[in-house]
Amino acid sequence: MGLFEKMRGHDDEVARNFSLSLIPHTRTHATTMVKVLSIEISLEVIGRITTLTLGLPWRKENKGNIQIAKEKLVLEGEEATEDKNGVSRESMPYPWNEISYHLMKYISCEGRYSVAYGYHFKLLSKLRFRANTPPQNRLSIPYFLLQSVIDMSIKAHEGKHQQRSHHGLIKLILEDALQNLSLPITWKTFRDM
Numbered sequence: 001m002g003l004f005e006k007m008r009g010h011d012d013e014v015a016r017n018f019s020l021s022l023i024p025h026t027r028t029h030a031t032t033m034v035k036v037l038s039i040e041i042s043l044e045v046i047g048r049i050t051t052l053t054l055g056l057p058w059r060k061e062n063k064g065n066i067q068i069a070k071e072k073l074v075l076e077g078e079e080a081t082e083d084k085n086g087v088s089r090e091s092m093p094y095p096w097n098e099i100s101y102h103l104m105k106y107i108s109c110e111g112r113y114s115v116a117y118g119y120h121f122k123l124l125s126k127l128r129f130r131a132n133t134p135p136q137n138r139l140s141i142p143y144f145l146l147q148s149v150i151d152m153s154i155k156a157h158e159g160k161h162q163q164r165s166h167h168g169l170i171k172l173i174l175e176d177a178l179q180n181l182s183l184p185i186t187w188k189t190f191r192d193m
Contacts, residue, residue: 007168022153046142055140072125086115
């Protein structure tokens, strides 16, 4: 939960400038310019600032079969109510209903918190059974986040500004860049520039 706390607080104008100036170079590297600050974004940067380990690349588009994903998460004796779009988050077993809310709010950043989809189940089942998963087979949340930021930027360039998300992650990326300047400055000072 520490990561979610660090992601709180943001600036809409800074997020807008970040997303409009982001240039993806590869699936694992991008650059952006916000105010006078040029920033390199990579899996390693996102891994460092989020303190999440790198693992297997995955994207939201890798939805897979929701039934298989649900069966992997929901154990015998537990229930989750399925509808045409996915599974009602409220019907999921505790604590996975709460954990899925935080994943939706801070990781997938969709704004639709009532339904869990196949890719949510894929991540939730990996989290639930993480102790039994070798490190090289764990999903890479930094990869997912970088792909989401790149996709969000592409949508912003297409004029779909309502698709802007990941404000907390953008704040963390900028704070990291600000602290790595030869003369570090604070988030507040940067916002007031």
